[in-house]
Amino acid sequence: MAVKITIEVDGADPYLGDRLQAILQSIFEASGSDEDRSNSADKHIAAKALGITVTKLRDLRLSGELHEGIHYSRISPQTIRYNLPMLKDWWVNRNDPAAHQRAIDQHLRSLPSNQKSKSGR
Template identity: 45%
Template sequence: MNYFVSKRQLSEQIGLSPETFKRYRLKGIWEEGIHWQKINSRTTLYNITLILDWIANRDNPQAHQRAIDIYLQSLPSNQPHKRGRKVN
């Protein structure tokens, strides 16, 4: 299950500073829409499941890419549309 947390929660969980998170975002190490989401000008949330996977698989980018693919497939926008009559 993937869920998003604040920078404070992520920092407590993985022991890195929010400045490190920003550096990873700006360098493109963590991808927007996958590892993090910009909510508004002051709030960024982080996908803790994928970040923990990234930490575990830093030396195996293919394994981390599989985790990203599974996450993307799980999104509601990637689910098959049900066919049938529309109920009013």
């Protein structure tokens, strides 16, 4: 999500508005996007997080190296969302499948559908 912050300041310093705008923009960018906070990303953000092209990301998905439900989810036939923590773990551990499998197991255990329900409810 791209956000442009514009500030107009009446006063003696003609550059104050520009400086405030730059400060607010850097604060906004440092706080991360909604996608960063939710750990879900589109193909552009996911590819950038790994330092690869969108085409390479697609090729990894189509080759079966990335697994649906773990590394990505289909929202619609045209929309895919990537699980950034799992994608980054796969990238770091691509030469150590056992280490990545531990991360997958932990991820699956953390899903709400795998939580024990509280008795009496």
